[in-house]
Amino acid sequence: xxxxxxxxxxxxxxxxxxxxxxxxxxxxxxxxxxxxxxxxxxxxxxxxxxxxxxxxxxxxxxxxxxxxxxxxxxx
Numbered sequence: 001x002x003x004x005x006x007x008x009x010x011x012x013x014x015x016x017x018x019x020x021x022x023x024x025x026x027x028x029x030x031x032x033x034x035x036x037x038x039x040x041x042x043x044x045x046x047x048x049x050x051x052x053x054x055x056x057x058x059x060x061x062x063x064x065x066x067x068x069x070x071x072x073x074x075x
Contacts, residue, residue, distance in 0.1 A: 005024045005026070005049075006025075008022050008029075008049075008050075009022075009045060009046075012044045030047070033047070033065075040061075046061075
C-alpha cells in the first residue's frame with residue numbers, strides 16, 4: 001500500500017495540541033506506527049495525506065496492529 005507523500009502521522013501526546021511527524025510515503029508512516037505502537041496506541045494516532053485529509057483512522061490502525069499480533073494458528 002504505497003501512497004505518495006508526504007504523509008503526516010498525528011497523535012495526541014502529553015500536550016493539548018496534537019503532535020505530528022511527516023514521512024515521505026504511507027509505508028514509512030506505517031512502519032513508524034508499528035515500531036512505536038506501544039506508545040501510540042493510547043494517543044489517538046491518525047495518518048493524513050499532504051492536504052491533511054484523513055487516510056487511516058485510529059480505529060483502522062488499532063485493527064491493523066491487532067491483525068499483525070495474531071499468529072497463524074489463531075492464538
